[in-house]
Amino acid sequence: MKILRVNMETGSIRLEELSEKYRLLGNRGLVSSLIYNEVSPTCSPIGPNNKLYIASSPLEGFGVTSTGRISVGAKSPLTGGIKEANAGGTAGSRMARQGLRAIAIEGASEGSWILRISSSGSELLEASEYAGLGTYETTKRLLDRYGRDSSVISIGPSGEKLLLSAGVFVSDVEGDSSRAAARGGLGAVMGSKGLKAIVIQNDGNYKPKPSDKEGFINARLALHKAILENPGAQAYTNYGTMGILLPLHALGTLPGKGFTDADFKGVESVSGEKMLENMAKRGGEGKPVHSCMPGCVIRCSNVYADKNGKKIVSPLEYETSALLGTNLCIDDLDVIAKLNRKCNDYGIDTIETGAALGVAAHAGVLEWGDGKKAADLIDEIGQGTPLGRILGSGAVIAGKVLGVIKVPAVKGQAMAGYDPRGVKSMGATYAMTPMGADHTAAVTFRAPIDQFKWEGGIDVSRNIQVTVAFYDTYFCSFVARGVGTSTHLLRELFNTAFGTDYQDDSFISEIGKDCIKKERMFNLAAGVTEEWLPEWMREEPLEPHGRVADIPASEFERFWDKSFWGEFPPIPKRF
Known part of the structure; x- marks a missing residue:
């Protein structure tokens, strides 16, 4: 497999063999390793010395479900540390067919450019005609x-x-730019390179061959069967991520009124159940079950349509409904879906945007529940007005400028749809993941512990973080629920696909730990050391249950114990 290196300053494009040490890595594991090995931790995130990486899975092309996602990674302008964000869509499959495991964008250029990748070669094309366009129109024109x-x-x-x-936004199977590697400001890194878009044509013919063809076919069938029969995976098929909204409200962790109230009264009107009810009544282009990428058997996506059956956005997901909905006291799924589409088109993260708008509401810039004003403010972000630039710089910057203390963030990044006072183990994830307050690092509310107490939270989060880092290196992380405890299926899949000789399932934790350890070492070199929760969340009880984020400092301190992690790699050179 190859890595395509594109230098935006010189215009040079070269295709290299992927180093043997990266042979079994893809997605998060690969981008984190490349950042650790190749990026100066002290570089400006939007300067020419930062590098943007896009990676696909080493299992893509083998016909294995849920391996079509891509990871995007760089030093984050939002956190100042390492960042990986992943997305579905069709880019992973197109990269694999071109024989590409990764794309590295280096340097910076004036103007606006498009990188076109095809079987006949790659080229940079001047793209001033696309400058300033939204992602939907950009994608439509390029696909045409x-x-x-x-x-x-x-x-x-x-x-x-x-x-x-x-x-960074990726086109889906219908050609919409709706699949977002949204978090951490990676779109700003791509913009700083002068790169408007990458087009990967579907004319590649590379196809990997399994080490043991017959054994691999059997292993793949067994894995797919286990996923299809698992109730956890079936729940994603039936509801997508929206199915967790009411359960999280019942746990007292659903954000409301700018993370100050976990008992939003209009919760039923923005639930997964309401979403499915609307789809059933409206018909038309709405779809309750939909694939975000080719070949996925989980199919957790959906298409949400308006009252006339016309598509508004795909997908409508829990995090967006929480941050742009209940967090702002908005109780109308149609309004939330339209806000979601605006964010996609302007190319901004719905989580960070929703949190920043919550900060603005605390400052009196908009009224709670005012969907029209929220839409107007998102337009200001897209237009780059002074207020729009403040809000578009994220919740922490918005809080500093607007004089608001109640900012739900860690390492400069906004929290997702889980208030850590409601489900206390999520506080361990937010505080300790190298990625900032990123729920995708480890969603813990299903763990069999008392979620209203801090005891056990560190251990649960740490174990899930390791597991997720492994799955994010090869699959959509939702595969983890489908596999469950049947991890021997993965061992058989890897041994027959790659010719490895794993004798037990310890390779899963080894790969996950190696990824996270490199991420932490990069952060330390970059000076990103924040590993705690905001002071106001530790002191102010969350209504209506009165819980605070009270994980003791001693718990955070033992998170990185070598007895769990083993030896850490060296801190990379700062310059």
Whole structure:
């Protein structure tokens, strides 16, 4: 497999063999290793010395479910540390067919450029005609030009303006730019390179061969069967991520009124059940079950349509409904879906945007529940007005400028749809993951512990973080629920696909730990050491249950014990 290195300053493009040490790595594991080995921890995140990496899974092309996601990684403008964000869509499959495991974007250029990748070669094309366009229009035009079966990775005007909430957006199977590697400001990194979009044409013919063909076919069938029969995976198929909204409200962790009230009264009107009810009544283009990438058997995506059956956005997900909905006291799924689409088009993270708008509401910039004003403020972000730039720079910057203390963030990044006073183990995830307050590092509310107490939270979060880092290196992390405890299926899959000789399942934790340890060492070199929760959350009880985020300092301190992690790699050179 190859890595395509593109230098935006010189215009040079070279194709290299992927180093043997990266042979079994993809997605998060690969981008984190490349950042650790190749990026100066003290570089400016939006300067020419930062590098943007896009990686696919080493299992993509083998016909294994849920391996089509890509990871995008760089030093984050939002956290100042390492950042990986992943997305579905078609880019992973198109990369694999071109024989690409990774793309590295280096240097920086003036103007606006498109990178076109095809079987006949790669080239940088001047793209001033696309400058300032939203991701939907950019993607449509590029697919019309280079083939509807191509894949487009793009940024919106917010990425071009280098706003810290900007993400990287990937086209889905219908050709919409709706799959977001949203978190950490990676769209600003792409924008700082002068790169508006990447087009990957679907004319590649590379196909990997399993080490043991017959054994691999059996292993793949066994894995798919286990996922399809698992109730946890079935729940994602039936509801997507929206199915957890009411259970999380019952736990007292659903954000409301800018993370100050966990008992939003209009919760039923923004639930997964309400979403399915609307879809059933409206018909048309709405779909309760939908694949975000080719070949996925879980199919957790959906298409949400308006009252006339016209598509608004795909997918409508829990995190967006929490941060742009209950967090702002908005109780209308149609309004939330339209806000979601605006964010996608401008190229910004719905989580960071929702949290920043909550901060603005605390400051009196908008009224709680005012969906129209929320839409107007998102427009200001896209237009780059002074207020829009403040809000588009994320919740922490918005709090500093607007004089608001109640900012739900760690390492400069906003929390997702889990208040850590409601489910206390999520506080361990937010505080300790190298990624900032990122729920995808370890969602812990299903763990069999007392979630209203801090005891056990560190251990649960740490174990899940390791597991998730492994799955994020090869699959969509939702595969973890489908596999459950049947991890021998993965051992058999890897041995027959790659020719490895794993005798037990310890390789899963070894790969996950190695990824996280490199991420932490990079952060230490970059000076990112914040590993605690905001002071106001430790002191102010969350209504209506009166809980605070009270994980003791001693618990956070033992998170990195070598008895669990083993030896850490060296801290990379700062310069």
